[in-house]
Amino acid sequence: MNRTTTAAALLAALLTVGLTACGGDDGEPKSIDAAIPPKPNADDQAYYIRALRAISPSLAEDEDGAVSRGRTTCGTILTYPDDRSKQLSAAREQFGGVTQLTDERVEEVLDTVHGHLCANK
Secondary structure, eight states: OOOOHHHHHHHHEEEEEHHHHHHOOTSSSSOHHOOOOOOHHHHHHHHHHHHHHHHHHGGSHHHHHHHHHHHHHHHHHHHHHHHHHHHHHHHHHHHHTOOOOOOOHHHHHHHHIIIIITOOO
């Protein structure tokens, strides 16, 4: 084999390994639980809580609960990065019991979770 052919074969093998490492053993996305980020540090949590309160104060009445709901939603975002519908459904499920959310507010909550809790994963 010449160098070009060897390099191309090696690159293809590395890409294949890299792509399959993102999912589970059967090619499915990793579990949502495995994608849940760790609890944020105090500063990141404070920014996140302020952002939720700007959307609706009731979203962050229970700060620990808001962080837990956000981390779970983030798990869905990271597990299904190209499925906005699934992400919005998860955000509505997690935060909809706290307050009545319009579609616009669910979008805002999802973007807040993504920006404040998923960014460091």
